[in-house]
Amino acid sequence: MKRKSILLLSLALIAVLAVALFAVACGGTEATTTTAAAPATTGTTAAPATDTTGAPTTATTVANAAPLKIGTSLPLTGGKSVPGSAAKQGYEVWQDMINTAGGLLGRPVELVIKDDASDQNTIVADYNALIAQDKVDLLLGTFSSLLVLPSSAVAEKNNMVYVTPTGASPKIYERGFTKTFMSQQALAPDAGKVFANYIANLPADQRPKTAAYPTMDDPFTAPVIEGIKAIFTAAGIKNVYEVTYPEGTTDFDSIVNAIKSANPDVVVHGAIFEDGVAIVRGMLKAGFKPAWLFQTTAPSTGDQYAQAIGPENTEGILYHMSHSQKANTPGNAEFVKRYYEMFPEAKDLPEDVADAYAAGQVLAAAVTAVGSLDQDAIANWLHANPVETILGPLSWDAKGIPQGEFMIAQWQKGLTEIVLPENVATAPIIAGWKPGTPVPPK
Amino acid sequence: MFVQTLILGILVGGVYALLASGLTVIFGVMRIINIAQGAFIIMGGFITYTAWKRLGLDPLIVVVISMIAMYVIGWAIYFVAVRPVRRAPVTTSVLLTFGLAFFLEGVMGFIWGNNSVTVRPSYVDTSLHLGQFYLPQNLLYGFILAIVIMAALQLIFTRTWLGRSIRAAASSEDAARLVGVKISAVAAVTFALGAASAGAGGAIVSLMGPFVPGSQILWITRLLSIVVLGGLGSVPGAVIAALILGVGEALMSTYVSPLWSPALSIFLIFFILAVRPQGILGTKLREDVAQ
Numbered sequence: 001m002k003r004k005s006i007l008l009l010s011l012a013l014i015a016v017l018a019v020a021l022f023a024v025a026c027g028g029t030e031a032t033t034t035t036a037a038a039p040a041t042t043g044t045t046a047a048p049a050t051d052t053t054g055a056p057t058t059a060t061t062v063a064n065a066a067p068l069k070i071g072t073s074l075p076l077t078g079g080k081s082v083p084g085s086a087a088k089q090g091y092e093v094w095q096d097m098i099n100t101a102g103g104l105l106g107r108p109v110e111l112v113i114k115d116d117a118s119d120q121n122t123i124v125a126d127y128n129a130l131i132a133q134d135k136v137d138l139l140l141g142t143f144s145s146l147l148v149l150p151s152s153a154v155a156e157k158n159n160m161v162y163v164t165p166t167g168a169s170p171k172i173y174e175r176g177f178t179k180t181f182m183s184q185q186a187l188a189p190d191a192g193k194v195f196a197n198y199i200a201n202l203p204a205d206q207r208p209k210t211a212a213y214p215t216m217d218d219p220f221t222a223p224v225i226e227g228i229k230a231i232f233t234a235a236g237i238k239n240v241y242e243v244t245y246p247e248g249t250t251d252f253d254s255i256v257n258a259i260k261s262a263n264p265d266v267v268v269h270g271a272i273f274e275d276g277v278a279i280v281r282g283m284l285k286a287g288f289k290p291a292w293l294f295q296t297t298a299p300s301t302g303d304q305y306a307q308a309i310g311p312e313n314t315e316g317i318l319y320h321m322s323h324s325q326k327a328n329t330p331g332n333a334e335f336v337k338r339y340y341e342m343f344p345e346a347k348d349l350p351e352d353v354a355d356a357y358a359a360g361q362v363l364a365a366a367v368t369a370v371g372s373l374d375q376d377a378i379a380n381w382l383h384a385n386p387v388e389t390i391l392g393p394l395s396w397d398a399k400g401i402p403q404g405e406f407m408i409a410q411w412q413k414g415l416t417e418i419v420l421p422e423n424v425a426t427a428p429i430i431a432g433w434k435p436g437t438p439v440p441p442k
Numbered sequence: 443m444f445v446q447t448l449i450l451g452i453l454v455g456g457v458y459a460l461l462a463s464g465l466t467v468i469f470g471v472m473r474i475i476n477i478a479q480g481a482f483i484i485m486g487g488f489i490t491y492t493a494w495k496r497l498g499l500d501p502l503i504v505v506v507i508s509m510i511a512m513y514v515i516g517w518a519i520y521f522v523a524v525r526p527v528r529r530a531p532v533t534t535s536v537l538l539t540f541g542l543a544f545f546l547e548g549v550m551g552f553i554w555g556n557n558s559v560t561v562r563p564s565y566v567d568t569s570l571h572l573g574q575f576y577l578p579q580n581l582l583y584g585f586i587l588a589i590v591i592m593a594a595l596q597l598i599f600t601r602t603w604l605g606r607s608i609r610a611a612a613s614s615e616d617a618a619r620l621v622g623v624k625i626s627a628v629a630a631v632t633f634a635l636g637a638a639s640a641g642a643g644g645a646i647v648s649l650m651g652p653f654v655p656g657s658q659i660l661w662i663t664r665l666l667s668i669v670v671l672g673g674l675g676s677v678p679g680a681v682i683a684a685l686i687l688g689v690g691e692a693l694m695s696t697y698v699s700p701l702w703s704p705a706l707s708i709f710l711i712f713f714i715l716a717v718r719p720q721g722i723l724g725t726k727l728r729e730d731v732a733q
Contacts, residue, residue, distance in 0.1 A: 077547065078656035081556035118656065217701060245700035248660050250650070253450045253578060254695040261443045273558060278651045284567040285578040308560040308652045310567065 067110035068103070068373075070363070071130030072140040075147060078118025079247060082273045082301055083143045083352040087165055088113060090356025091140060093339050094364075104364055105371070112136055116147060123147050127154040137373050140359055143352065144272070145169035145188070145219040152180045161378045163363045165355035169219035173399040179379045181396050183359040183389065184322045185404030188223035191320040192268070194420045195294055195408045196228040198429070199266065200235035206431070208265030208292055212241035214255055214279060215270025224296050224320070225270040232268075240264050249275065256282030266292035273298045277308040284313060284435060293433040294318045299411060302348035306414065314411035315437035316430055321409035323354035323391050324418050326426050331361075332390040358389040414439035446575050447696045448689060453577065455688020456585030457650070459681045461643040461661060462668040463592060464636035470675025471612045471632040473532060474524065477539040479665060480658035481546035482637050486512050486644020487653055488550055491559045494648075501561050501645050502583060508641035516637020520630045528629060543658060550655035561648040584646035588681075591642050595635070595677055608632055612675065667707035671714050673721025682722055686710075 072091065075084030095109050103109055112134050116123035123142060130136045131154070141164020142151050148167035155162035156177045163181045168188040172180060186193075199208065211232050215225045222244065233239065241262035243255060256279060259267065267290045269279055276298025283289065299305050299319040306314050325336050335357055339349055363378075365387045370377040386395035395403045408420035410429060417427035465479045476482075486508045493504040523542055527534045569576035599605035610618035611628045619625055647653065647661075668687055672679030687710065691703045714721060 077551055077556050077654075078659075079654070081654050081656060082558050085556050243700060245695075246704055248704065249700055250660055250664075251450075251454050251691060251695065251703075252651075253454070253581070254447055254692040255700060257443060257446050257450060258696050274652050274657075277560070281567045281651065285569045285580075286576060287569065287571075304558055304652075307562070308558065310562060313567075 065103070065107045068105060068107040068138070069110050069112055069134065069136040070138045070140055071112040071114075071127070071134055071136030072142060073114040073116045073123050073126035073130065073151065074142055075118040075144065076113075076115040078116075079274075080118040080144050080147070080272070082304060083166075083297075083350075084115075084118070086301070086350045086352035087143045087356040089339070089343060089346075090165070090353040090358075091360060093335065093342055093353070094357045094360030096342060097335070097338055098360065098364055104367055105373070116142065116151075118144075118147070120147060120150050123151045124154055127151050131158050131160065138363060138367070139163075140356075140363060141165055141167060141182075143356075145172060148172055148180075148182075149219060152177060155179060159375055161363070161366070161375050161382070163359045163366075163382075165352070165359040166220070168223075170223055171219055173401050177400065178383075178398075179375065180400045181362065181379075181382050182400070182402055183362045183391070183394060184355055185391065185394065185402055185406050187401055188220050189227035191224045191296065191406050192228040192294065192408075193231065194405060195318055195320065196231035198408070198420055199292065200231050200237070207235070208237055210238045210240045210262070210264045211266045211268060212259050212262055212264035212290070213239065213268050213270075214241075214243050214245065214259065216249075216272055216275050217244050217246050218270065218272060221270030221272065221296050225268055228268050228294070232266075237266070245275070247272075252278035252282045253285065255279070256286050256288065259283070260286045260288040263288075264290055266290055266294070269293070269295040271295045271298040273301055273305075277305065280309045280313065280317075280435075284309075289433060289435060291432045292316075292318070296320065299416075300351045300409070302350045302416070304350070306411075311414045311439040312437055313435040314414065314439070315435065316433040317411045318419070318429075319409055320406040321351060321416070321418060322406060323351040323358070324407070324409070324416075324426065325349050326418070327390070327392070327424075329390050329392050330388050335390050354390055358391045358394070361389045362387050362394060413437075443696065447692050449575055449577060450581070451689035451692030452685060453581035453585045453688070454692060455685035456588040457581060457643070457646055458664065458668055458688050459684035460584060460588035460591055460639065460646065462665045462672070462680045462684055463588075463595060463677055464639035464643070465665050466669040466672065466675055466677055466680045467595065467639070468633055468636035469669065470677075471608050472524075472528060472629050474528070474535040474633075475532060475539070475666070476633075476636065477536060477662055478519075478543040478546060479636070479640055480660070480662035481543040481550070482512060482516065482640035483644045483647055483661055484653060484655060484658040485515070485546060485550060486641035487561075487648035487657075488554050488559070488644075488655075489641065490645040490648045491554070491561050494561050494563070500563055501649055502587075505587065505642050505645040508645045509638040510641075512641030512644070513634045513638035516640075517630055517634035519637070520633040524633060525626070525630075543662070547655045547658055554655070556654055556656070558652040558654050560652040563649075566649050580646070580649035584649070587642060587646060591639055592677060592681060595639070598635075599677075604628075604631065663704075664707050667711045669721075671710050671721055673723045676721065676723040679721055679723030683710075 074087050095111050099108050114126040116126050139155050139160050139162050143166050145167050148164050152162045156179055161179045165183050167182045170187055213225050213229055215221050276295045299317050366378045366381045370381050386393045407418050409416045410419045418425050419429035468476045489508045489511050490501050490504045493499045493507055494501050527538050565579045569578045607623045607628050610623050611625055615625050668683045669680055672683030690706050694703045694706050
């Protein structure tokens with residue numbers, strides 16, 4: 001009896017703690033991402049689609065048609081959950097907007113989203129299950145080249161088109177696949193090209209003399225760094241430190257100590273997120289401030305990045321960019337508006353959200369043009385035709401390699417601005433990284 | 443650079459010691475390898491984050507709150523999940539706590555979401571400077587806290603009836619029971635103490651960088667290698683092993699490659715199992731001697 005009492009007490013305690021922590025963590029009033037997104041994830045088969053004001057639209061008849069199931073597996077937990085969660089939001093906004101606009105092939109879109117826990121084995125199982133068990137009609141891709149590598153192989157093996165918001169590692173396109181398409185502008189080796197050329201063409205007295213290249217051992221980040229290093233080296237910028245660290249590294253202070261000892265003028269960092277934050281914070285702790293700081297991916301996560309390193313320390317940090325809220329691309333304003341409506345707690349719009357949305361746009365454009373779910377026809381169409389997206393026009397070669405060019409963005413006064421190329425810039429580039437610069441409140 | 447690397451390695455080692463102390467205490471008394479210790483640490487980090495973000499409390503003050511909260515959670519988890527398998531073979535408890543780790547990861551994802559969170563009090567990215575060397579304040583406080591917690595654990599073990607009961611139970615459950623020690627209560631308190639030390643460690647981990655519920659997986663391999671190297675169940679051994687690993691990883695990262703740093707902990711496990719299976723300060727179990 002006593003044991004039973006203790007067991008019941010323990011269960012009650014756990015339940016009370018969980019509820020209390022949930023209440024405190026959520027502040028009692030804030031809607032969570034999951035709550036806000038819930039209606040979208042269930043598809044619109046049960047209720048008529050509505051426009052942004054909630055009024056019924058012409059999609060009412062579409063809601064009665066059989067849903068068109070589109071499957072994806074995202075890293076919603078684990079080490080890549082930051083971009084994975086953002087991608088989920090992007091897909092949900094796309095689903096909401098396309099259903100509002102009448103669906104795809106006259107059918108409401110229903111997303112089937114699985115969580116691969118950032119694991120390469122799990123994602124293979126997930127995509128196999130999407131195809132064999134969930135019997136999805138179409139696929140959308142996942143986040144990070146690390147996960148695109150195995151999941152795109154599953155799609156290709158099953159003769160299904162795989163439009164993916166990331167997958168910039170060249171390795172993905174060296175396997176002879178014909179149905180993998182990345183919905184961004186360029187592959188990793190070219191991601192930092194615009195930035196590298198800008199630095200390389202600075203007047204000699206302003207050009208950095210030395211560079212350090214820390215990077216995560218990742219199929220995306222490493223080629224970005226190699227691409228920049230090649231241009232820098234050709235411009236006579238000396239490589240004084242180079243290191244590759246594994247995913248899951250927790251101690252970055254030793255790496256920063258080595259960078260500090262090499263004293264480079266520019267640090268070009270192949271980062272994903274936590275590592276990008278840790279290196280910046282490590283440099284602050286070490287009292288080391290290189291003249292220029294470029295990072296991949298991490299600075300593009302918006303407010304999460306700013307809060308993690310301190311908004312006052314973001315000033316001048318550069319990164320490659322696929323999407324800007326300010327871009328005058330077709331449908332961008334509507335996308336941005338709908339995003340903030342669906343996720344009112346969002347403080348900004350990470351580009352990972354936009355990349356996922358663009359993947360949906362690419363898939364929808366091809367399916368609509370072909371007028372069927374014929375996977376070969378969809379793939380052939382994408383090889384032959386450009387698609388207008390919120391990222392700008394995208395097109396692909398025979399291997400599925402995108403043929404565009406990334407923009408370069410910079411954190412300025414707590415916000416991100418496009419600074420390169422100059423013809424699309426929203427602000428002029430400012431020289432150097434200036435941590436400790438006060439940021440006006442948003 | 444060498445001296446600075448040593449300083450950083452020692453400070454990181456101190457944090458490792460704090461994180462590993464709970465794992466080794468739980469094994470020492472209960473013979474349970476708690477794979478969920480990494481999840482306990484991250485949960486402590488999230489509790490710290492909530493108290494800092496919502497209540498504006500300094501994470502170093504939150505250490506106390508985090509420890510109390512994790513003590514209660516550990517106590518409850520013991521009775522619900524661990525107690526039924528306490529006398530089962532060690533593989534059963536490994537499987538149970540492995541599942542528990544992922545269950546807790548899911549719970550944390552439900553409560554706090556799977557977006558990265560960061561705890562940034564004003565001093566978090568600053569250092570104390572001693573001449574040309576610097577001591578990052580987050581690591582320094584972690585190091586000091588590790589010493590305090592270790593000393594407190596040592597005092598509890600050596601100067602209190604509870605500690606004597608715990609040591610008696612660790613030595614021989616049957617004999618302890620004969621002299622009136624309530625083994626079940628001692629086990630519950632020990633498991634809760636292990637969780638409480640993870641709560642303190644979580645507060646320091648939260649100062650080291652952003653984390654998500656999945657970050658729990660980053661810690662468990664390293665912590666296991668520390669307790670194996672130090673001797674399963676030995677807190678002083680865990681301290682020595684943590685310092686060896688902290689300094690070793692820092693030197694490996696600086697002078698060889700960070701790619702080899704994770705391999706160091708695995709190498710140390712192989713080495714210690716081959717040369718001194720009971721670890722640096724561990725004692726041979728009767729089963730070991732019998733073999």
